[in-house]
Each structure stands twice: as C-alpha cells, then as structure tokens.
Amino acid sequence: MNLSSHNHGGLDVRDAPAVRPDLVVSVTTVGSPDEGADLADYLRRNVAPGGFTEGVLADFANSLGTVPGLLSGDSHPQDALKGLDALTRNGVQPGRGHRDDVNQMLGSTNLFESNPRPVFRSHANRMKNAGL
Structure with missing residues (x-):
C-alpha cells in the first residue's frame, strides 16, 4: 500500500510501516504538523x-468533535487535551517518509504557494516511476 494522508492523519499514518x-510501500503526508503546531x-x-x-476549552473542543459522529451515526469518544498534547512540539514524534506541503484553506489555494493537485500528481508519478 502507498499511504497518503492530510493534516493530523499524517501523524497517525506514520506508524503504519512499523x-x-x-x-506499506510508502507514506506521504500533506500539510501535517510534523514539527508540532504553534x-x-x-x-x-x-x-x-x-x-x-x-x-472550558476542552469541553468546547470535545463537543465540536462529536458533531461529525452525530451526523454520521458513528460516534467515538473525544479527548481534546490528549489531541492538544499530541500536537505540541514535544508531543510530535520525528517523521518518516516523504512530506509535501500545500497552503490550502477551505478549498482555496494561495497564489504564491503550492497547488495541491500538482503535489499529488508529482507524488503519484514518483511512485509510478519507482515501480510502486
């Protein structure tokens, strides 16, 4: 498998090869906070x-985290404080694999930053050319 993930999923998927x-043939993360989040x-x-x-902040964040579960009918317990700790510079483990970044928010891209489509195409071509 060639695994690609975005944002916090990039932190989670890095352990799959171990x-x-x-x-697992390769792991690619896009926009993951590999060095922690400020x-x-x-x-x-x-x-x-x-x-x-x-x-108060934890209760608010945990409440927000339950919304997708309520909408999908598949609820999972939330722990905002563990999530917060996992995103600090001390909580993030050193990364492995290939990493690309795109500056994207709500589907729009910055004029002076990478567009996500070429980033994904480039990675797919790298894997194809490597016989993966």
Missing part, C-alpha cells in the same frame, strides 16, 4: 493545566 512493514504550544504555555479555562 506495524505492518510487509504491507497554537498547541501557545495553549500549553498559557492555559493552566486543570484550570477553569482548560476545562
């Missing part, structure tokens, strides 16, 4: 652990 090296570091530095503000 678990099933016989099945917002996560900011929140961890400025919001007291166990305090009122952390509790």
